[in-house]
Amino acid sequence: MRTATINRKTAETAIDVTVNLDGTGIYDVSTGIGFLDHMIEQLSRHSLIDITLRCDGDLHIDQHHTTEDSALALGQAVAKALGDRRGITRFGTAYSPMDETLSRIAIDISGRPFLVWKSGFSQTKLGELDTELIEHWFHSFAGEVGLTLHVETLYGRNNHHICESIFKGLARALRQAIEIDARKADAIPSTKGTLGGAA
Numbered sequence: 001m002r003t004a005t006i007n008r009k010t011a012e013t014a015i016d017v018t019v020n021l022d023g024t025g026i027y028d029v030s031t032g033i034g035f036l037d038h039m040i041e042q043l044s045r046h047s048l049i050d051i052t053l054r055c056d057g058d059l060h061i062d063q064h065h066t067t068e069d070s071a072l073a074l075g076q077a078v079a080k081a082l083g084d085r086r087g088i089t090r091f092g093t094a095y096s097p098m099d100e101t102l103s104r105i106a107i108d109i110s111g112r113p114f115l116v117w118k119s120g121f122s123q124t125k126l127g128e129l130d131t132e133l134i135e136h137w138f139h140s141f142a143g144e145v146g147l148t149l150h151v152e153t154l155y156g157r158n159n160h161h162i163c164e165s166i167f168k169g170l171a172r173a174l175r176q177a178i179e180i181d182a183r184k185a186d187a188i189p190s191t192k193g194t195l196g197g198a199a
Contacts, residue, residue, distance in 0.1 A: 002178075004080035008073040012065035013057040015073040021081045021178050023050030031055040031070050033063055035127035036137075039167045040070070046171035049078070049178075067133040068140050075144025082145075082178065084194075085109060087185040092176030096169030101156025105169035108148040109177050111194075115139045119153040119166060126159055134163055138170070 002021040009015070027044035029037045029051060044051040053074060057066030082088065093106045103119070115138055121131040142149040149170070156162045181189070188194060 002081045002083070004077045006073050006077040006080065008069060008076070010065075010069070013055055013069040015053070015055045015057075015069055017054075017073045017077045018050075018052040019074070019077040019081050020050035021078070024048055026050045028052045028054075031066055032057060032059050033066060033127075033129050035129040036063075036067060036070065038127075039163065040074070042164060042167045043171045043174075046168050047174045047178075049171075049174070063128070063130055063133060064136075067129070067137055071137045071140035072144050075141040075147075079145050082109065084188060085111075086188050087180045088189060089177055089179045089181050090189040092173035092178075094169040094172035094176075096165040096172065098156075098161040098165040098168070099158065101158060101161040101165045102154045103156070103162070103165040103169045104150075104152045104154055105166065105173045106150040107170070107173045107177055109146065110148045111146040112148055113143040113146050114148045115142045116150040116152075119151055119162060121159045121162065123159050126163055131159065131163075134166075138166075 005018045007016050025045040025048045027041045029040045031037055040053060055066055055070050059066060090109050096103045117135050124131055138151060151166055153162050
């Protein structure tokens with residue numbers, strides 16, 4: 001089983017994360033930000049990655065550190081569980097509809113972190129989550145996993161639907177990309193023989 005645990009403690013947050021990449025989408029998430037919990041739960045459920053995440057952050061200041069550090073710790077756990085990436089499919093894509101909204105997500109677990117973000121929100125908060133932090137969450141997560149991540153909302157009006165379709169799309173793309181390729185389960189999917197630089 002591809003599992004990992006990360007314990008990340010700073011003056012701003014204390015986070016414990018455990019992931020099982022070969023799980024069934026079981027989650028236990030508590031960040032202190034209800035909407036963020038809901039989104040990470042969607043990520044777990046639709047990627048089939050089991051996620052346990054507990055964060056005690058400085059929410060009396062604002063939500064920035066908790067949002068950023070939860071993405072960093074979760075990304076570190078996923079990266080650790082992936083190991084040398086041997087046997088993974090590596091690429092994943094998803095079209096993610098939610099009512100009037102459609103988002104497109106494409107990923108490459110390349111070892112070269114990069115985020116292309118073509119989405120946005122027309123309100124400043126979703127629940128108690130500052131919407132300006134959503135792109136930052138994806139940037140932080142992609143950076144720690146070593147993920148080339150393209151996010152595009154093709155159309156949509158409802159801010160909740162836009163955000164949720166993006167998280168669900170990431171989940172479905174991750175589910176594809178982390179799957180073991182039965183035809184090349186013993187090989188790292190790169191002509192360089194390593195995933196961490198140009199491949």
